[in-house]
Amino acid sequence: MRRLVSGIVGLAALLAGCATTNQDNSSRLNLIKNRNELICGVSGKIPGFSFLKSDGSYQGLDVDICKAFAAAIIGDSGKIQYRPLTAAERFTAIKTGEIDLLSRNTTFTLSRDSTGGNGLTFAPVVFHDGQGLMVKKESKISSLQDLANKSICVGSGTTTEQNINDAFESASLPYTPIKYQDLNQVVAGYLQGRCSAMTSDRSQLAAARSGFKNPKEHIILDDVLSKEPLAPASDGQDQKLADAMRWVVFSLISAEEQGITKSNIDEKVKIAKNNPQLKPLRRFLGVDGGLGEKIGLSNDFVVKVISSTGNYGEIYERHLGENSEVPIPRGLNELYNKGGVHISPPFN
Amino acid sequence: MKINQKIFLQFGICIIFFGLIGILINNLTINLIRTGLGFNFSWLFKPASFALAEHPLPYTSSDSYAWALFIGWLNSLKVIVSSLILATLLGTLIGFARTGKNSLLGLISAGYITTIRQTPLLLQLMFWYFVGFLGLKDNMFIQIKNIFNISNQGIEFSGLIFSSEFLALLLGLSIFTSAYIAEVIRGGILSVGRGQWEAFRSLGLSERKGLIRIILPQALPAIIPGLTSQYLNLAKNSTLAIAVGYSDIYAINDTIINQTGRAIECFIILLVSFLLLNLLITNTMEIINRLILKSRKNI
Amino acid sequence: MNSIIVFIKNLKKTLFPNLFNTIITLLITLFISVVCFNTFAWLIFKANWKVVISNLPLYAFGSFPLNEQWRPASWIISLLLLSIFTICGPEWKWLRKNLLILWVGTIPLGLYLLYGGLGLSPIMSRHWGGLTLTILLTVFSSLLSLPFGIVLALCRQSSLPLIQKLSSIYIDVMRAIPLIAVLFFGQLLIPLFLPVGIEIDRVWRAIFAFTLFVSAYIAEDIRGGLQSIPNTQIEAANSIGLNQYQIIQFILIPQALRIALPALTNQSIGLFQNTSLMAILGLVELLGVGRSILANPEFIGQYIEVYVWLACVYWIVCTIMAVLARHLEQRMTINQANF
Known part of the structure; x- marks a missing residue:
């Protein structure tokens, strides 16, 4: 019994020691x-x-x-x-x-x-980047206004998501955000036609477009939604x-x-x-x-x-x-x- | 002496346990102070400033985080309840097919069960979403007089719109769970004695009638516990919604953590919402179980 | 000739006994042939398999250094050979007897080959990835959760109310929350609970989280096994003078494990599939590698090929595991019969 108690005390002391040491303030x-x-x-x-x-x-x-x-x-x-x-x-x-x-x-x-x-x-x-929107050329969308009531693919939890919301809200345009976890999925959702547009930093849009089968069928809109x-x-x-x-x-x-x-x-x-x-x-x-x-x-x-x-x-x-x-x-x-x-x- | 020892042992374990918890909490507070994260829930009432595609109740991005979380919880509940129903129907059908006489049907359902059970659900969901639903091109509308309308935007049924994210999750979860439910149903049916089959056959009842009227009611008590645990699994699996872009409780938690950095608080909220969901499902199943037992007594 | 007629008759009896079944049979045949035709057409003519073929080493080993890849490769191959041998190998008695030791031996071998040291150049766990990491996560999590699960199950059956309560609470809470929440806890929150300056590698944190989760399920499976052992056995053991620990060690655990075996093997197959959730939390295991490859500008948009390929890999490994499990169950029942 005594061994048990001393064991417990020892263990507790050890763990407490771990908790308090190692707090160096060095860089x-x-x-x-x-x-x-x-x-x-x-x-x-x-x-x-x-x-x-x-x-x-x-x-x-x-x-x-x-x-x-x-x-x-x-x-x-x-x-x-x-x-x-x-x-x-x-x-x-x-x-x-x-x-x-x-x-x-x-x-x-x-x-x-x-x-x-x-x-x-x-x-x-x-x-230095800025957030942009990419759409399919055949959709004839040329500005933010054309995207009213459309769905837009966006990566979740990023500043991108907040910016697109700010942009559409301040123009009081309704829209549907389709949120994905990473850029691949945003690209997949956009290419498969789930959304009329995808939004991300313009560099990422360009990067993604360079991998498409027909890059010329997609255009990046002139609207820059934010400084990034x-x-x-x-x-x-x-x-x-x-x-x-x-x-x-x-x-x-x-x-x-x-x-x-x-x-x-x-x-x-x-x-x-x-x-x-x-x-x-x-x-x-x-x-x-x-x-x-x-x-x-x-x-x-x-x-x-x-x-x-x-x-x-x-x-x-x-x-x-x-x-x-x-x-x-x-x-x-x-x-x-x-x-x-x-x-x-x-x-x- | 023996009782004393037991009390000592428990006392000792108590000290270790609470000592450990104390140390962990101590570490946590040190870390929270050191990193400047802190611990409070006041942020819950600040505006969320993100939009949601699906909200059963009115929601705008100027609503609070708390409201956004509640919407997420409702979204979870919506997909859980609907796939629970679909999975049960599908699972029962497959379970019947597996035990039925048609050997081709039996073979196919066995193949279905093994294929579904031996690939990860996450992969299946992504497949259903990106290949199954988004694969429907938007110029390939299947339209029936504006009442029923299916495209890669989802399904529109007389004014009701179901998004493809919801549908992919619904389909993926139902198909995955149905493979497990089918086995539960099969186990239940097999647990009913052979004599019962012979009895209803000799009475001249058709296979289908006999199965539904005679065998299934007797199999239910063996089926219900298995079903309950499959339903709970389904509820837990619904958190994979994040992979197909459906805004369930976990996805919204993830977004909020990213925006606010409140990982601990969000984790606690997630735990509580799941305990609530679990209680809801187990209690409902308990009531159903009791109803079944009661109705059996009446016979 | 006769057998063919019997076969056709049987076929007719099972497939076309009445109108309803005939229609169903025909519909199913039609459906299956359409699906098969389209799938094959896609597999052969439309799909572009370059995204799979040119990245095979990535899927298998992640970013393990190129000239050291023989190490994980030989581990995976030895596991594969051992599986093949176990399932359909010849009856060499001396080897058969030591099969368990061989299987256990693959674990230190794997660790040695992956980590290096003792003559091999050390490789940090950040380079682990792909199928190797997936298998590693599965093997270590299931091995760690088995003893932990047994202890939990015994605690839940304990006569001490405090221990019984604590383990019940743990098991019930763990079983109520989704796996992804536990993994999230492992990846993001564990560092907050550790003392300043102490870090645990994220692969080991993932293994730890899986262990926390799976052991609760294993505990319930084993509890089922424990409950099905008749009380008379414990009384008999008491009467021949075994003490409590001996009873647990020699009577309860072996039998409970044997009864729970099918459930336990199912847990480990489930665990293997669930390692794919780590892709959501940023580990580059099999699915994670697939998602990283899709970001390479060369392969953007070829997700269908990647998903189909990954599904095949998961399916094959799961099937191997399932066959092994069935084999193990059969051997166990044979052993029992020999008692």
Whole structure:
């Protein structure tokens, strides 16, 4: 009997111990470095952004952003664990520490960013998108008004769903939302004629259309229902990780501004080392200035990032460029000096 | 001494059990504070700001989350009750076919049962929806004088509209459950002694009349418990509605979790709504059972 | 010649005994031939099987590294060979006797091959997927839920009111809620109940959730078995001086398991099918892989082929499991007869 009681007490004490220890306040950045692996939440089901290739690897713009983070933090863009997440899972997964960061085309909004809302922090926008509507050409639908009383296929639980509702409600048009769990099903529902239109981010519409048998029979309406700035995100209480992520994204953009690419990065480093007068380049590439250390990374993190993924333009070309499987015109996603909105603050 | 030991043992288990629960709740509160999620239900009364395609009662996106959840519960109830009826009819027919004399019919129903039981319900639902219902092209209307109208938008029957999501779920659940109900019915029929069959045959009753009037009433007491558990399974399986885009209670919970991040609260709501559904089904079946027993006593 | 006439007569008797049955028979034949014709026409002429053929390794192993795929492959093949041997293999006595050990041995073998270590390069569970993951989830969940279910069943029969109440509540609540809710709990809520800094891998969380769910059902099946054991046996065991634990171990559990066997095998077949629900919660098991493949721009919109193919795979594995189960049941009844 006594053994039983002492056993119980011991067990309780052990579990209580588990509950209270381990409450370190150190940043996740150190955890990632110690683990020597980055756990990156992706969608896994969005053409052009993250999808499973036949050889079992993940590919896309979101995936390359993960690789850039891994190259900067760990120094090796291969040390990543991808977690395919559904839309409903993603925020809980970040808050519970299941994943280190999220690169799963997530829209940057106030309620997601704030401590009173989902409590995340967003890195700079990696893709400026807008919500659109795709219809069949033969349906002769050309505007939102033509869609009154029609059914529209939409992915459930996303900002997409709220936006379409806002758009139709403010125009006081009645409509029927047919909600599916992921984009494949939205596409299937639309192609099979369940809905007169499907709505999603315009990039996803274009991506889906590129896979259709007759892409020319479908048109994306000019109405843009919303701004959809898609950005990587991390836990809002971890300033250090957020800083690191912010500047890794900026380094991709800044590299494109300066014409530094995957193929010429070694040469640029050599130039920077040999020319002490090129101050901004030397700071950017970590030859001097010690900028990397300030955000908990190595000083040459930019070199590691660019040599593994290339600059932002290269990543874009690879997955969404003209010759890729999912061609989407760059539009807003050009650099600021070419008519787009991507700009990097100075590396000072 | 023996009684003392028993009390001690129970006391010990009590401590372990509540200790464990306490630790888990302690962890939960630490985590909720750490992640800033908190625990309250006040969000239930904020506007939901999402639309629903199907709502048996009036609903707009400015109604509260609580109302949206109730609509979802009603949607669940609607599909459960209707597929319960259809599955019972279908299952009884197949059960009869399985025990009947026509060997082709018996063979086919046996094939039907094994095929249905050996593929996952989720896959079947997706098949019925994306291939079965959406496969009907919208230019391929089957129309009968504007009363009955079937297309990939669903079925319209004299003003009543059933969406294809509802129908696919109804069909998928009914077909899946009917394969199990058929086995229950067959078991029930086989449990009635051979003598009863010979008796009604010798009385000159036809097979059909004998089956319905003589055999089935005697098989019912053996059938009812099996049926009840199949009905409960059907209710639980109806949560797979999310795969075909039907807004049942689980699908709406999923949407709300995504919008508000209130996973724990939504999970509790889901549990409570299912306990309610279960109580509803078991109590109804209990009443039916009692009615059957009563009517048998009267004979 | 005679037998053919008898056969035709029999056919006539069973298929066309009267007008009603004749009509039904003819209608069914017509219906079946139309369905079969259309299905074959689609399978051969309309379907584009590239989405299946070029992704076969993905369906089988998920994103397991390419040059290590022989590991899950050899596990699946060894399971398959063992099944074939069990069902229709030759009567080698020494092998037959050790069949159970072989079956149990496949579990550590599978774990070793998948996880690696001891000479094999370690592979994290994130790379597990496809049919391998589906089988893994089934095997581990059913193995874990069996002992847990037995304990629950015994607790529910216990004479201690508190234990009896607690286990009854657990079993009844578990059986009242849908599986997807339990799996949702496993994937999203378990991390909230763990102390800060402790994480459980999501595959193991899924196995844990399945175990919680299935053990409640197994407990009820075993309770049915326990209740059908006559009281006289317990009295007899008491009279020859066995203590309570010996009675449970040697008298109650073996018999209850034997009686509950058909129900238990049905549970594991059901479990295999239900692993497909993890696709809704983001695990890339067999159905999940199918849905991920459909996002590849090359294969958008070819869902019918994928669904038909997946249905075939599930059906084949389920049939194998069902045949194995029937085999096991037969052997058990033979063993009993030998007593």
